[in-house]
Amino acid sequence: MTKVTILKDGPLKVESDDDIQITDHDGNPVPHREGRPAYLCRCGGSKTKPFCDGTHSKIGFAGAEAAVEAAEETGGGD
Template structure:
């Protein structure tokens, strides 16, 4: 089962999925290990998170509870 965790003020943590580009080619990831995908847009290693979100003070507001309230 694929699980995507939306981290507070950070990346999307993806478990149990292949990460592919628009051609279908896979990015190299370690089997069985979660990967962090950048959602702040500032990573130098896109599509992966490199921790830059901390340096730039990225703030997210998305939570499941907030989504249900809309």
């Protein structure tokens, strides 16, 4: 089984019983630590994309869930 967890205001955590294969847009493998979860950047600020480097906490990244809630509270959006 492969499990993807959206971490609150942070990366996507990808875990699998099998090896996780990450490739670039051309299909070239992107090396990562095998046998361990992969943490994929969701904020766009990582210097080690596609992996999270912790920048999300420095830039105050608010996950989509929080952003949607905030927009609904303020009537914001478009």
